[in-house]
Amino acid sequence: MSVADAYEPESTGGLPISLSRVEKSFGALNVLGNFNLDIPAGQFLAVVGRSGGGKSTLMRLVAGLDGADSGRVNIGGRKVERLHPSVRLLFQEARLVPWQRVIENVGIARGPNWQETARRALADVGLEGRENDWPSVLSGGQRQRVALARALVSEPQILLLDEPFGALDALTRIEMHRLLERIWTARGFTTVLITHDVAEAVALADRVVVLREGAIALDIEIALDRPRQELADPRAVDLQRRILDAV
Numbered sequence: 001m002s003v004a005d006a007y008e009p010e011s012t013g014g015l016p017i018s019l020s021r022v023e024k025s026f027g028a029l030n031v032l033g034n035f036n037l038d039i040p041a042g043q044f045l046a047v048v049g050r051s052g053g054g055k056s057t058l059m060r061l062v063a064g065l066d067g068a069d070s071g072r073v074n075i076g077g078r079k080v081e082r083l084h085p086s087v088r089l090l091f092q093e094a095r096l097v098p099w100q101r102v103i104e105n106v107g108i109a110r111g112p113n114w115q116e117t118a119r120r121a122l123a124d125v126g127l128e129g130r131e132n133d134w135p136s137v138l139s140g141g142q143r144q145r146v147a148l149a150r151a152l153v154s155e156p157q158i159l160l161l162d163e164p165f166g167a168l169d170a171l172t173r174i175e176m177h178r179l180l181e182r183i184w185t186a187r188g189f190t191t192v193l194i195t196h197d198v199a200e201a202v203a204l205a206d207r208v209v210v211l212r213e214g215a216i217a218l219d220i221e222i223a224l225d226r227p228r229q230e231l232a233d234p235r236a237v238d239l240q241r242r243i244l245d246a247v
């Protein structure tokens, strides 16, 4: 059985995200200017662009980790003022606690039955039987799967991913794409994926936004069938070319 086949989640749905007339500067550097973006509930959006274009800044504003200078960032129609309880983040590094075993890393909120819940989340990402391992013995891909399980355990309605697969080898990355697509399809949380990898954006997203110098240079729908056949679809290649032209 593949990793993706192991997954049988319940649907939790997503929340819409809206940025309206957002301005964000660092000193004299204007990173986002009069920025507008509406992300419908449950959409899988990829944000691509050159380094320094403002992608991570955008994500931090949506997450409530940083505030806009002006304008509004809303989640589910309400202004974001701090980290929203239904939002989870994933970064390039898994950021696991090295002195805690895998199951403890996943069950970070120790509610009732936390072990059972964490065990189920680990099974969902294909890590059954690895509960008592230390993070140090896991591969990079396995660590990211633990981080994904930790994010999923709280049944988020929004998942924000900042280059989560950037450090993985090509085959592991494709395996992670399949897993994420399957989990997202089943649960329907709103997803924002920041990536430098145009092929990854087209393989996963419903919609790709190209961010250039703090503005949207391209906003394109990816209307390809799912599950996506990453390497075989000529329409995907054409979409990649259009996105690359705008980056």
Ligand SMILES: Nc1ncnc2c1ncn2[C@@H]1O[C@H](COP(=O)(O)OP(=O)(O)OP(=O)(O)O)[C@@H](O)[C@H]1O
Pocket (backbone or CB within 6 Å): 026, 029, 031, 049, 050, 051, 052, 053, 054, 055, 056, 057, 058
């Ligand atoms: N806390 C900060 N203080 C000062 N400047 C910042 C801060 N955060 C980001 N910047 C600057 O804002 C600009 C946009 O940064 P951001 O990290 O959003 O870009 P990015 O598109 O995510 O880049 P990368 O793809 O390299 O991660 C960069 O010029 C960066 O140096």
